[in-house]
Amino acid sequence: MATTMKDVARQAGVDVSTVSLAINNDPRIRRETRERILSIASDLGYRKNHLARGLRSGKSFTIGAVVGYTSSAFWSEVLAGAQSVLAEHDYHLLLDYAPSELRQEETQIEALKQKRVDGFLIAPSDDDPESPDNKSAVEHYRALEEEKIPFVFVDRFVPGLDADYVAADNFSAARTATRHLLRLGHKRVAYVYAPHRMNTAQRERLQGYQSVMKEARLEPIPWEALRPRNERSLEGLEAGRELLADKAGKGVTAILAATDSTAMGVLRALHDAEKKVPEEIALMGFGGASTAEYMHPPLSTVTLPMRALGEHAARILLDRIEGADGPPRHVLLPTQLTIRASCGAAR
Amino acid sequence: MATTMKDVARQAGVDVSTVSLAINNDPRIRRETRERILSIASDLGYRKNHLARGLRSGKSFTIGAVVGYTSSAFWSEVLAGAQSVLAEHDYHLLLDYAPSELRQEETQIEALKQKRVDGFLIAPSDDDPESPDNKSAVEHYRALEEEKIPFVFVDRFVPGLDADYVAADNFSAARTATRHLLRLGHKRVAYVYAPHRMNTAQRERLQGYQSVMKEARLEPIPWEALRPRNERSLEGLEAGRELLADKAGKGVTAILAATDSTAMGVLRALHDAEKKVPEEIALMGFGGASTAEYMHPPLSTVTLPMRALGEHAARILLDRIEGADGPPRHVLLPTQLTIRASCGAAR
DNA sequence: CTGTTAGCGCATTCAC
DNA sequence: GTGAATGCGCTAACAG
Numbered sequence: 033m034a035t036t037m038k039d040v041a042r043q044a045g046v047d048v049s050t051v052s053l054a055i056n057n058d059p060r061i062r063r064e065t066r067e068r069i070l071s072i073a074s075d076l077g078y079r080k081n082h083l084a085r086g087l088r089s090g091k092s093f094t095i096g097a098v099v100g101y102t103s104s105a106f107w108s109e110v111l112a113g114a115q116s117v118l119a120e121h122d123y124h125l126l127l128d129y130a131p132s133e134l135r136q137e138e139t140q141i142e143a144l145k146q147k148r149v150d151g152f153l154i155a156p157s158d159d160d161p162e163s164p165d166n167k168s169a170v171e172h173y174r175a176l177e178e179e180k181i182p183f184v185f186v187d188r189f190v191p192g193l194d195a196d197y198v199a200a201d202n203f204s205a206a207r208t209a210t211r212h213l214l215r216l217g218h219k220r221v222a223y224v225y226a227p228h229r230m231n232t233a234q235r236e237r238l239q240g241y242q243s244v245m246k247e248a249r250l251e252p253i254p255w256e257a258l259r260p261r262n263e264r265s266l267e268g269l270e271a272g273r274e275l276l277a278d279k280a281g282k283g284v285t286a287i288l289a290a291t292d293s294t295a296m297g298v299l300r301a302l303h304d305a306e307k308k309v310p311e312e313i314a315l316m317g318f319g320g321a322s323t324a325e326y327m328h329p330p331l332s333t334v335t336l337p338m339r340a341l342g343e344h345a346a347r348i349l350l351d352r353i354e355g356a357d358g359p360p361r362h363v364l365l366p367t368q369l370t371i372r373a374s375c376g377a378a379r
Numbered sequence: 380m381a382t383t384m385k386d387v388a389r390q391a392g393v394d395v396s397t398v399s400l401a402i403n404n405d406p407r408i409r410r411e412t413r414e415r416i417l418s419i420a421s422d423l424g425y426r427k428n429h430l431a432r433g434l435r436s437g438k439s440f441t442i443g444a445v446v447g448y449t450s451s452a453f454w455s456e457v458l459a460g461a462q463s464v465l466a467e468h469d470y471h472l473l474l475d476y477a478p479s480e481l482r483q484e485e486t487q488i489e490a491l492k493q494k495r496v497d498g499f500l501i502a503p504s505d506d507d508p509e510s511p512d513n514k515s516a517v518e519h520y521r522a523l524e525e526e527k528i529p530f531v532f533v534d535r536f537v538p539g540l541d542a543d544y545v546a547a548d549n550f551s552a553a554r555t556a557t558r559h560l561l562r563l564g565h566k567r568v569a570y571v572y573a574p575h576r577m578n579t580a581q582r583e584r585l586q587g588y589q590s591v592m593k594e595a596r597l598e599p600i601p602w603e604a605l606r607p608r609n610e611r612s613l614e615g616l617e618a619g620r621e622l623l624a625d626k627a628g629k630g631v632t633a634i635l636a637a638t639d640s641t642a643m644g645v646l647r648a649l650h651d652a653e654k655k656v657p658e659e660i661a662l663m664g665f666g667g668a669s670t671a672e673y674m675h676p677p678l679s680t681v682t683l684p685m686r687a688l689g690e691h692a693a694r695i696l697l698d699r700i701e702g703a704d705g706p707p708r709h710v711l712l713p714t715q716l717t718i719r720a721s722c723g724a725a726r
Numbered sequence: 727c728t729g730t731t732a733g734c735g736c737a738t739t740c741a742c
Numbered sequence: 743g744t745g746a747a748t749g750c751g752c753t754a755a756c757a758g
Contacts, residue, residue: 036750036751036752037751038751038752047728047729048729048753049728049729049731049752049753050727052753052754053753060727060728062727079489079492079493080493080751081434081493081750081751081752082493082494083433083439083494083495083750083751083752084434084734084750084751084752084753085751085752085753086430086752087428087430087431087434087734087735087736087751087752087753088733088752088753088754089734089752089753089754090734092430093494094473094494104451104452104455104456105451105452105455107455108451108454108455109451111474111476112451112476115474115475115476116476119475119487119490122490124473124474124475124490124491124494125473125474126441126471126473127444127458127462127472128462128471129458129459129462129463140466142426143466143469143471144471145426146426146428147429147430147441147471148429266672293669293670293673296670296673297673299675300675300677303675321670322640323640323670323673325613326613326643326644326670326674327673327675328646328650328675383734383735383736384736385735393744393745394745394746395735396736396737396738396744396746397743398736399736399737399738400737400743400744407743408744409743409744412743412744427735427736428734428735428736430736431734431735431736431750432735432737433736433750434734434735434752435736435737435749436737436750437750
């Protein structure tokens with residue numbers, strides 16, 4: 033059996049409770065006593081048992097992370113950010129990649145509740161307009177509130193639910209990106225996005241784009257990238273092809289894409305159509321994928337603060353767990369325009 | 380307070396122990412009794428407490444995942460694979476992105492031990508030849524063996540330590556890729572890799588390449604991609620440039636890269652040098668990055684079975700936790716050649 | 727400052 | 743088949 037506080041206590045000639053206090057740095061314990069106990073503990077190879085501590089104190093020092101794993105590089109970064117601040121406080125992430133069906137997400141959250149996580153970091157499922165369970169989603173999260181389990185949304189949130197969230201400022205980002213293209217002299221700027229993958233983040237990008245176009249009295253050219261027929265086909269590629277073939281694509285000299293992978297697909301469509309990028313058509317992505325730089329030409333993009341997203345979310349969560357009350361916090365993190373060759377000009 | 384077995388027991392007019400047996404599907408409990416208890420439990424919103432169960436049974440139903448987060452998309456997939464099989468057995472992953480210094484990895488493993496994880500899924504740190512702590516690494520993992528905490532290496536392993544591991548068959552994969560290039564008629568085939576990021580996986584790729592070249596009585600042209608001077612520079616890009624400028628690059632008609640991102644960098648170097656791919660130089664990556672397909676031309680690559688890696692590792696771990704003894708298992712998973720335009724020909 | 731006393735929720739002996 | 747008793751390792755009152 034592993035050595036316990038009891039062993040340490042016996043060896044040190046003190047009570048277990050004293051050992052407990054010593055190990056938890058309680059100020060009531062004298063320095064020298066603590067040091068003696070700690071040294072004995074270390075000699076004996078004592079290791080605290082978080083399960084016992086958790087049972088007793090009602091805290092597990094774990095956070096359930098319920099996120100999608102599509103666009104997995106993105107989530108890796110977010111989780112790495114969260115993990116790094118949590119680790120400083122002895123917390124860990126209990127991972128739970130959730131497929132985008134709400135039903136699944138629910139049972140997985142239940143499983144994590146059984147593990148007694150102290151809080152949740154959640155990227156709510158995309159709200160597919162074809163089956164809008166949004167109402168049930170709201171109820172679902174409200175249950176968490178009633179059970180007083182803190183949670184914070186990351187990257188996107190659930191409209192109609194006033195909860196903590198941390199997201200990139202997608203609206204401003206889209207505005208900045210669009211304005212950048214307009215400043216370069218473009219008039220017909222299209223926006224390619226996937227309507228079947230809508231969530232609050234995506235919605236705000238679209239709105240940001242539209243708002244700038246309208247303010248400039250230009251016609252917005254939103255272009256829907258449909259679900260590709262065969263599983264592993266390239267969404268952006270098909271969308272780009274169709275846009276170029278359609279009359280809406282006539283005269284378009286710049287394209288902003290809702291995600292980097294969409295942009296990469298569009299880029300291939302442009303290559304295939306022998307359109308020069310950026311000379312004939314300027315292109316810009318959204319996300320900050322590391323591979324964007326490797327494109328030909330290197331892809332300009334809106335870089336999302338992925339690590340910071342996770343870090344902030346973790347901090348809010350820790351606060352809430354410590355009992356911080358107060359109104360929901362809505363943190364919007366700034367993004368950065370990463371200008372490379374594909375959009376045609378330095379900032 | 381949350382409802383406990385005690386509450387359920389009182390409500391059902393039975394003892395807690397009966398409830399416990401019922402919930403754990405013990406055959407001693409009669410069907411109807413169990414069903415009655417279960418229904419009451421569900422009515423009362425009973426939720427089992429894994430901390431208590433863990434304290435009692437000595438199992439936490441969690442697995443520590445200690446992996447790097449560079450090449451994060453790769454690890455996302457691996458972890459998603461592991462998670463999916465673990466979830467079926469009520470296990471979860473406790474995440475721990477470890478930077479590649481061994482020292483760090485050690486303290487993080489210690490923290491996870493305190494959380495009483497039932498096993499570890501580990502991607503051992505790269506063995507930087509400049510500071511070969513390999514000996515201490517071995518000891519470090521042996522400690523786990525002595526403590527009888529099961530662990531399995533994923534993707535790479537520690538030479539000199541005969542432990543369970545699951546990896547892609549990098550040696551064969553590199554051989555297949557190299558042979559593919561030779562079959563296309565190439566004689567001077569270079570291999571670009573990063574010596575400062577060596578690990579067993581990388582080493583086997585290099586050896587696979589070399590073995591085929593030697594068998595074909597061709598001169599291997601290994602080319603080292605050095606650590607780029609500025610942090611965020613492109614390793615493969617610089618390496619590609621240097622290779623083209625060097626006399627070793629003379630007459631090279633095909634390049635195999637050790638990773639996809641290296642290949643992407645090389646691709647840019649080729650573009651910059653106005654070399655046509657694949658007409659003048661054929662190119663092939665390694666990894667199966669999702670964005671490889673978006674390259675121009677689409678990048679041929681060796682696709683690694685990322686999800687399967689995680690799935691197998693999880694299964695082995697579960698077996699070991701269940702007490703499976705027996706010699707270390709070394710699982711080598713097959714890879715797939717994904718032929719696209721950059722290498723010049725369909726298979 | 728340190729020891730005493732009591733559980734946290736559950737699983738596992740044993741009886742019956 | 744089911745109930746009673748016991749303790750996993752730890753923390754938190756409350757004494758002293």
